[in-house]
Amino acid sequence: MILCAGESLIDMVPAEGAFRPLAGGAVYNTTVALGRLGESVAYFWPISRDVFGEMLLQPLVEAGVDLDLCPRSDRLTTLALVSLSDGEARYSFYDEGSAGRMLTPGDIPDLPAGIEAIFAGGISLVPDPCGAAIEALIDRNHARLPVMVDPNIRPFFITDSDAYRARLGRILPQADIVKLSGDDLEWLYPGLDPAAAAREVLKTGPGIVLQTGGAAGARAHWSGETVSAPAIRTAVADTIGAGDTFNAGVLASLRRQGVLSKQRLATISAEEIRNALTLGAQAAAITVSRAGANPPWAHEMPGA
Template sequence: MSFLVIGECVADIVRAPAGSGVADRVHPGGSPANVAYGLARLGRDVTLLTQLADDSAGRLIADHLRGAGVRITLGGTPARTPSAVVGLDGRGQATYAFDIAWTLEAGEPADATPARVAPAHVHIGSIAAVTAPGADTVLAETERLRDRATVSYDPNVRPKLMGEHAEAVARVERCVALSDLVKASDEDLAWLYPGRQPHAIAARWLSLGPAVVLVTRGADGSLAVTRHHTVTAGVPPVPVVDTVGAGDSFMSAVLDTLAGRDRSALGRLSADELAGLLARAGAAAAVTVSRAGAQPPDRAELDAIRQEFGLRSGRVS
């Protein structure tokens, strides 16, 4: 099964808490790029449609992605590779200050690869899906492919880049309506819909079209909502180095777990299947927060942490 991920690459310049004595670290990042990388680490066939400049950050990111097996298609070359200064508090929680422009075009392969079949699944999200003018290309490509591919979306809200609130919500909901599965964090939902509970927001999103809505809640675990079931799950208690890329690792594991399910099958997921999905994805996120930067697990690491903590199921409510 082949995956197409459409979205930005970002050089994450990670700064430790003031007074820690730790030097800045530069990590390959960008939520869609992290999802593509996570899928490749799990052995999946994945192509990333993105933009990279021919600079040191762009080369670092390209080498990182290709090293895991990600194929890169470039939709234009920006003057510089996007970057984000990532601040960490004493608990490893991350905040971001971005330097990014997004002007995606349909793209041509940057890697010399044989002709490929159309993807079976398309993943979109983050800055790329809502930032003009490149977001128009993201949505057009998604609409072109969705008749023959399932679609997932992660808003990965960055408030400083979202613009006027009502317009941002409308753009997010357009992406939700194109999707079969949506994943968001509780922080995303709190910004998009202040004062509303995740269950109510999930119900609204389900009414727009998706079959499954997932909500990540950090150390409090995760939530899955469909038209038939609501399921919650915890996460393994691991030491947190930083939270960079945790949600993207969760997303990669979700897509890996559900690989091959068509639109109809996603709508028929049982409570037990949803519980297992959350447990496996939560384990992937736990591996990622236990080490610096967006470093998702490979299949062996993911299996190992699930065995260590006996992760099998969540709780049906």
């Protein structure tokens, strides 16, 4: 079972002069996508008892996600006001004192024996105490479990860039796989082209750095030659949840190929990486073809 740890929130999406509430959050979207793809997945993040918390629970339950590790909270759900510009999503967050924000390192449970990998990232890495909590989860478990991290950097959410860079400097070297968009790489290494920036991240310790670029497709930087996979052409409704769904496709593929373990990731082949990038691109293409973060179900995937 893959454990996804990180934020869930409500995206307030523009709709006919008002806002429509939709379940979202980077790690939440990846969790739902994994479940819809038919993968065994668990979620760890506090979920509010407010009406928005109930909205968040429904897609998780429908996707078959294991919620045994999810504490319920009387604090409010994080809200993200979404604005769209040429299909690209931009966010403003209402997060102070929220259910997820107040997760502490002391809330991190011992992981059940069935957990075989960890996925984490998103804005949950930025503020404390929740950022320290996710960092503690990775620190305690990365030596025995493979870890994938997508920081999904939102500069306008970061109030202390030095502290956040320091946190990423501790977390990313502990990861087996790091996924970074072009915007992420520009923030981490201003002035470097994305491929050079991705290689700088690789030097810090991860086994694989995935570089994504929307229509430009995805690349994997690792110990071998760079592996590439093209984006799948489709009519784009918006990009909400695209990278999150890509992450789910990558993890699903790695698991199906039998390489989602510390030992096998150390000996992974270029073809196995290419397969993972391709499934990620296929899943993301379906998500961008429809409004909001609406990942595909297994029967909607090519070849199903």
